[in-house]
Amino acid sequence: MNALKGANEEIREFAAQTLSFLATHAPRDSLLALLESDANPTVRLYAADGLGAAGHGAALAERLEALRTLESDRDVKKHIGYTLSRGATGVDPRVLADLAGFEPSRIDSARVGEPAPKIDLESYSGGRVRLSDLRRVAPVVLVFLDGDTRPVCHGQLVQLRQAIAENPAFADIRVFAIDPHERVAARFLLGVGTGE
Amino acid sequence: MEPPLLLDPSLVASATHGVAFQMGIYIEISTRPATLVIDRCGVLRYARRVTSFSNRPAPEEVLRIATGNVPPAPPERR
Numbered sequence: 001m002n003a004l005k006g007a008n009e010e011i012r013e014f015a016a017q018t019l020s021f022l023a024t025h026a027p028r029d030s031l032l033a034l035l036e037s038d039a040n041p042t043v044r045l046y047a048a049d050g051l052g053a054a055g056h057g058a059a060l061a062e063r064l065e066a067l068r069t070l071e072s073d074r075d076v077k078k079h080i081g082y083t084l085s086r087g088a089t090g091v092d093p094r095v096l097a098d099l100a101g102f103e104p105s106r107i108d109s110a111r112v113g114e115p116a117p118k119i120d121l122e123s124y125s126g127g128r129v130r131l132s133d134l135r136r137v138a139p140v141v142l143v144f145l146d147g148d149t150r151p152v153c154h155g156q157l158v159q160l161r162q163a164i165a166e167n168p169a170f171a172d173i174r175v176f177a178i179d180p181h182e183r184v185a186a187r188f189l190l191g192v193g194t195g196e
Numbered sequence: 197m198e199p200p201l202l203l204d205p206s207l208v209a210s211a212t213h214g215v216a217f218q219m220g221i222y223i224e225i226s227t228r229p230a231t232l233v234i235d236r237c238g239v240l241r242y243a244r245r246v247t248s249f250s251n252r253p254a255p256e257e258v259l260r261i262a263t264g265n266v267p268p269a270p271p272e273r274r
Binding site for chain 1: 204207208212216221225228231237240241249252254255
């Protein structure tokens with residue numbers, strides 16, 4: 001909470017971004033103050049995310065609409081829109097449970113030549129995918145998409161699929177794209193290179 | 197049909213693979229694009245994490261590594 005009010009803008013960015021994952025109502029007024037007046041657009045963007053993560057009622061929605069109209073930065077405007085679209089729901093509790101169960105020693109632990117880390121994620125088209133289930137069945141290519149849904153990501157997926165279709169030696173290879181967004185954002189990827 | 201798009205909103209998989217919060221995109225601190233290959237035995241055979249949207253490995257190169265018909269790639273430079 002104090003970090004949100006500090007003079008160092010990198011610390012304010014980090015504090016607001018952290019709160020966008022913690023999904024707590026406690027710092028609502030501080031986040032609103034940042035969204036209204038912080039000179040750094042990154043801080044405003046994560047303040048908007050933090051407010052969305054906790055979910056909000058009608059009174060706050062009205063204020064957010066007003067701030068969206070006044071906001072000059074395109075990306076901050078977009079993120080205020082995401083926050084409004086969440087309504088009272090906030091972050092999916094399963095995301096919070098994933099984070100609570102995450103062991104920090106797993107950070108950056110994937111090494112070439114060593115057993116691949118476990119991956120167990122929800123699929124956009126429903127159900128869960130556990131890569132360990134594919135062991136001895138198929139080699140796997142993972143494409144981590146960047147934080148924005150860009151055409152170049154789609155292009156890579158399209159090229160991989162085409163190369164697999166054209167060469168029988170590649171026929172059993174399974175390709176998965178991993179999207180850092182929630183379902184609401186991931187839908188923008190559909191129809192371009194995902195086979196759906 | 198295979199489920200090709202996996203969702204990682206908690207960034208747990210992205211963090212495990214060293215790509216979460218690694219790249220600035222406009223004003224966001226976001227994930228870094230990466231391509232990885234896991235062989236049939238579950239061993240990571242190839243990893244390329246990049247810092248530019250347009251810097252992607254050639255599809256044939258990645259797929260040949262996935263078939264296991266090429267020697268292991270040299271250590272990744274990060």
